[in-house]
Structure formats: structure tokens, C-alpha cells
Amino acid sequence: MTTTTTRPTTDHPVLDAKALWQKDKDHFIHPFTDFSVFHQEGCDLITDSEGIHVQDAKGNRFIDGIAGLWCVNVGHGRAEIGQAMADQATRMAYFSTFNNLSNAPAAELAAKLAELAPAHLNHVFYSCGGSAANDATIRLVHYYFNRLGKPEKKRILSRNNAYHGTTYLAASLTGIESNNWDFDTLDHLVTHLSEANCYRRPEGMSEAEYCDHLVKEFEETIAEIGADNIAAFIAEPIMGAGGVLVAPEGYHQRMQAVCRANDILFIADEVVTGFGRLGHFFASEAVFDTRPDIINCAKGLSSGYAPLGATLISDELYEVLGTPQRKGGVLSTGFTYSGHPVSCAAALKNIEIIERERICENVREVGPYLEERLKTLSHHATVGDVRGSHFMMCLENVADKATKALLPVEARVGDRVAFEAQKRGLIIRPVGHLNIVSPPLVWSRDTVDRVVAILDEALGAATESLKEDGYL
Template sequence: MTQLSNSASARDIAYHLHPYTNAVKLEAEGPLVLTEGKGVYVYDENGKPYIEGMAGLWCTSLGFGEERLVEAATRQLRKLPYYHTFTFKSHDTAIDLAEKLIGLAPVPMSKVFFTNSGSEANDTVVKLVWYYNNAIGRPEKKKIIARLKGYHGVTVAAASLTGLPYNHIDFDLPIANILHTDCPHHYRFGLPGESEEDFASRMAANLEKLILDEGPDTVAAFIAEPVQGAGGVIIPPRTYFEKIQAVLKKYDILFIADEVITGFGRTGSMFGIETYGLKPDIISVAKQLSSAYLPIAAVMINEKVYQAIRDNSGKLGTFGHGFTYSGHPASVAVALETLKIYEERDIVAQVRRLAPVFQEGLQRFADHPLVGEVRGVGLVGAIELVKDKATKESFDPKQAVGSYAVGRAQEHGVILRAIVDSVAFCPPLIATEAEITDMFDRFGRALDDTATWVQDQGLRSVA
């Protein structure tokens, strides 16, 4: 390790509290310090290249070094570097992006509210749902149902929606009025011999039972990602959303689609709700909206929700919610340019063309003795590692087999993400067939390393 690396690592450990990181382990091992990016590659301070197989955090859709986005931000910073949208103010870029998003929405939406992250967007959604029901005279209808293994962010409300233990433990979460229903992962939670369709029917029946047990007059909304991303890239089973939406409609429950990961081409449609035939009342978007070059997110609401908010703000004198940087001009300008690039390069068609290559790359590992399930759609997927392929028995989480595999992948020059023992893949949408193939080749070497390690450690026989 170079002196520069030692210096960078030491300063990072001395001053930087990392998100989603074991601080004790970080102090012992140090961070990977990255200094440059180009295309699908990032480079550490020693110049070693890595394929960014997770597009950063599911977000850098156009890869690294897209000059048009840099230029869009620079132009806007020179023209109008900041303005807000509070108290009867606006600016032209925010107006343009709001109009563009409403035009892109695959189901009728009325208005856009800008935030700075997916967490803020989903936190805003919670407040909007509560405000909406107060506005229409239903003060008891406030409970919001999310799903186990769903991921919706880390603010107090958004982390409460998130159905993952580490987002709740010792944070005193979830808050009141947040409930969780089943995770729709057929491989993990289907009964022996239960088809995907029967599993979906059981999931919908369990949701309906929860609503009835709580009282339909108290349940306001249901939130779901079209594909559960940070919970393990969980693909909805056949007929699942069709049956879930029927339950929501029956009890007059708002449907919120969290498109933070799936929005803007990831699943092979502009939005995940198109891929799975969803008809939400509210949509949250972020990440690929600006290819992550600058922070921006948004909430889209339909006319029914907007009218209630509109009328209540008139009655109260204002709509008392907003962020200093809502619709920041530079972020909005980058988002507009990102959307232009998607259209000009027909990114959705490109994803559809590359998806078979990507999905075949995943399936290469389906017969590996360490692999329990391979799952994916479009250009997002996961490979779940198991102790026993026949029984689906998982490794003890303390053995950190998934983390070991991802560490070996990093040594082989590809950055992936371990979600317990599921290894997630989410490359930039601009990746070429050769780069996708190379990514899986490198992972294959890491998986072989992991199989040897598992056997050497006596965790199981992989012969």
C-alpha cells in the first residue's frame, strides 16, 4: 500500500463516520479510497480499476464521466446557482422538470414535489398521506403498510417503512402507525409445492387479514417497490401485484410505488410500474433521475391527492412542508439533461437489448453448488448463496459468506454488494455486452474462491 493510501485511509478513519459500515471493522481494515471514474469503471488511489457492478448505489445509470451532465450543472451554476420554491417562488428549470416528469409518468399524475433523496421523498410521502386523510375528514385513517425486506430510506419515517432489522434496532423504530406485511419472496417463503400464483394469493389474503384486523378505517396506504432492491433484489411472483391492488381498491387504500431504484429504465421499462402493471396514487423517484451526479428526488401525486392537499392548504393558509434545496436549480438541470440523454440514446431499448446478456450471465451460476437462487429483471439481479442447495438452508449470517464473496470480487476488480448472502448486481445502463460478460467472469472467479474458502473453513462440503 502506498504512502498516499496510508494517509488517505488514516484520515478517513480519523474523521469520517461511514453509513452502513461496521466501524470496528473499518478501523481494522480501512476503506477502499476511490479517486476517479470513467464509464463503468472507478479507480482507487493506486490506479487499480474496478467495474462498478452496482452503479454506485443502484444509481449511476450513465456511468462516470458523462460530460453533458457536468456541463449542464456548470451552465446552471453560472446562470442561477440557487433559488427555492417556497412562498410563491419558482424557477424555470424546476418548472421544466416537473412538466417532464408528469409527461413521462405511465399513469395519470398531477403534481411533482421535489426532494433531495429517496429517503426524503418517502418521508414526504408519509406526511402527504397523513395530511391527505386529515384534509378529507378521515383523521383515524393513518396507518401505512410496508413489507418485510422492503427498503424505503433512513429518515425516521422512511426507516420505519423499511422492513429490515438494522434500520430499526437501537434507533427506536418503527414509529407508530407503520405496519409490515409479508415479503413476497417465493423461493424463501413459499410453502412446499406452492406455485407462485398460489403464493401470491396467500400474500394478498394475509394483507387483507392485516387490514381487517387493524380496521380498514384506520389503514391509509400501502407502499411497495416494484422490485425489492436493498432487501435482496426480490422479484414479485406472478399475479402478486394484480391481487394486492385488488385488496387495496376494496378498502380504499392509497397505493404508493417506490421507484427509487427501478425508475428510469432499470427493469426494461421507463418505470417498474410499467413492467408489472401497477396503478399507484403516488410515485417516489430518485437515484437514476440525475444518474446520481447531483442529489435530487421527487414525489408525484395524482389529482385526487393533490386536490385534497390544495384545498387544505387554502383552509390552513399554507402547505407547511418543504426543504431548502427542494428543486435545487443545478440538480434539476442535471436531471433534465439526464432525461434528454435517456431519450436520445433510447436507454430503455438498450436495457431491453442487454437484458438477455445480463440475465444469461446470472444464470451461468444457477447450477453452482453454493447457489440457491438466481433472480433478476432488466439490468438488476441477485445470486443467493446457500449452505444446502437441496433444502435451501442458509449459512449462519455470522459466517458472512456473502461478504466474503463480495470481498473476493473486489480483489478481482469488480464492486458488488452483499445483502446478507445474496450478491446484488446493478451495472450502469451504459454497460456494453463485453463489460457485462467481464463483470460475471470476475464474479465467477470470486465465487470459486468462496467455494474453496467455505470448504477450507468446514462450513460445508461443496464437492
């Protein structure tokens, strides 16, 4: 790897990589920081980006294999998005959307989202990201049932290994155990069901039988808690940070049917799957043939160019939410930055690019090729499973393919693979024993081939280091 300290072009100021690294290490508390290495190693600072590439403060250039963090769907450095944001910021950067005030980008974007979403989702509640969207959604759901005279309907059903965010309530919805080590959660509000993990389903059980098993667990949980006490079930169409878990065929439809039969709202968390990652603006109806009562989105909504989240609400729910609860009453929830005009302007231009450049079509064409090529990596001794769909993929690393036993945590297998890939010019995401590939949606087949070649080398090198250290 090169050790240059300046960017090869002159259109940005020269950066002092060492000073930046020190400032970052001394003052920035990073989300999901691994303090066992951070105090010594600090972080790699990414300073520049263009298209499918990013560059660090030392001048090293990488293929972005994670789209920033599931976000940068249209690719980096889109000048027209930056210009749209600048134009809006200089015209009017911010004004409140409280108390019967609004702004043009927020109104335009709400109408556009209603056009893109399933036909019954015509109303938009804005937030500042995915965690806030999920958090706000549950507050609105509770309010909805209070308004219907059903104040006992409070419990939310989520799933083990689900990821719905890190605000207090969203973290409680999240079912990844390690995310909440030593943090408090609202256990009285949330019950977690089994995740839909086809790779680790009970031995001898077919996928169809596994689907039956999961639906039965859902029905039994409802019977135990009481449908009158349950407000909603929340699920990602494909589980993201919890391991890119694709449920068995028909799972989401059947879970929705159980919800309908028990007066339980069905919430789709499309923070990751929305805006093209599976080849459609929204995956719930187009891919999984479901009609959620609520869809939450963020990330790809603005391609990460500005913080923005949205909760898309059905006409049926809005009929209740949009009725004054009493004389002088208002819908007294929201955020200072709800419908922020600069963020909404970024989202509008982002959606325009996705439509104009037929990016969803690119995902539907290149995505299956990415799946096919990544599966060729199964020849490596540690690759137990290659799963996912389109531009949302995962490699699960194991110690033994036959038993699916995992390597010890201290082997840090995901980190090893990611480190070897980064040495070769590719950033992928390690999550424990997993490696996630979730690229910008503008990858081509040629890019896929380059990425798979790098991963092939990286997995080989990681396997050798695991052998040297006595883990294999």
C-alpha cells in the first residue's frame, strides 16, 4: 500500500494525515468502537471519494464494498446532489415545519415517496435517520391504538438478530445481543422471536418446514402474550447487520397474514432494502408480495448525502392519526429537523438519478451476477455460507463446514478477511464471524470480477494466518 500524504489532485486542501489521526483518536467517540484496538491503532480516515472508490488521508484508494454503510446507492461525488443541496441552502437552509409551516422540498419529496411506495402508503413522517424513524414509528403506533381506545396494545414483536437502530427504543427493538451488552433496554415493551436463518435451521428440516416452524412460533407467542396486548410486528425484508438473512419462501406473506388475523400492525424496516438495493425502490410489495401498514426508510433515501429518515404510513392509519384527539390538541411529536429542506433536496435529486440512470435495473441485471460470482468463494475452507440477494450479500466464516461450528471470537476471522481485502484495495464490513458486501448500486460486472478476485486472495491469506495462529 502507498503511504502518500497528499491527494494526487489539487482541488482540495492538503491534509496532515498524522495530525488528523491524532485528533480523531483523542476526541471522536465513534459508534461501535472496539476499544481493545482503538486506543492503540485509532481509525483509518476516509477523506475523498468518487464513484465506487474512496480514498484515505494517506492517499490509498479503495473500492467501496459497503456503500459507506448501506447508504451511498448512487455512488460517491455526485456533483449534482451537492449542487442541489447548495442551491437549497443558499435559498433557505432551514425553517421549522412545526405549527402549520412547511417547505417546498419536504412537500415535493413526500409526494414523490407516496408515488414510489405501495399504493396505500400516502403519508410521510420525517426524521433524521433509520434509528429515529423506527423510534418515531413505535410512538405513533402506540398513539394510534390509544386513539382507538385500545391502550393495552403496547407490546412490539421483533426478532433475534434484527437491527433497528440504537436510540433507546430502537435499540430495544434490535435483537443483536452484543449490541446491548451493559446497555439498558425496554424489555417490557419488546418481545423477540427467532430470526429466519435458513443456514442454521434445525437439522433435517426443509425450508418449507422451517417456515411452518417460524410461523407457528409467531402464533404461539401471540397466544401467550395475548393479541389484545400486541401493537405491531417489525421486520426487515432481508435482515441486514444481523447477518443478511433471507427468510424462507412465503415467510413474510404468512407473518403478515397472522398479523392481520390478530389486529397487529405489520411494519417493514426498509432502511437498508429501500431505494434499489434489491432492484426496486421498495422491496416489500415488489419482491416479497406484502403490503405493510408502515414502511420505514433512510440510508439510500438520500444516498447518505444528508441525514434523513422517513416513516411511510397507510391511509387507514392516517385517518386516525390525522384526526384531532381533542379541542386544542396537536400531533405533539416530531423533530426540529423533520423535513429539513437541504436533506429533502438531496433526496429528490438522488431519486431523480436513480430513475434517470435506471439504477434499479442495473441492480436487477448485475445483482444475480454478484451472487453467482461470490458463491465461487465457497471453495475456501472457512466459507460456510454465501447468502443474500442482489447488492446485499454476506459471507459466513466457520471453523468446520460440516458442523457449521464457529471459530473462537478471539480469532477475529471477519476482521482478518476485511484487513486482507483492504490491503488489496477493497473495503468490506466485518461483523464478528461475518463479512458483508453491500456496494454502491452502480457496480458493473467488471467491478464484480475485480472484487471477487480480491476477496479470493484475501480469504486465502486470512486462512493461512488462521492456520499459523493455530485456529485451523
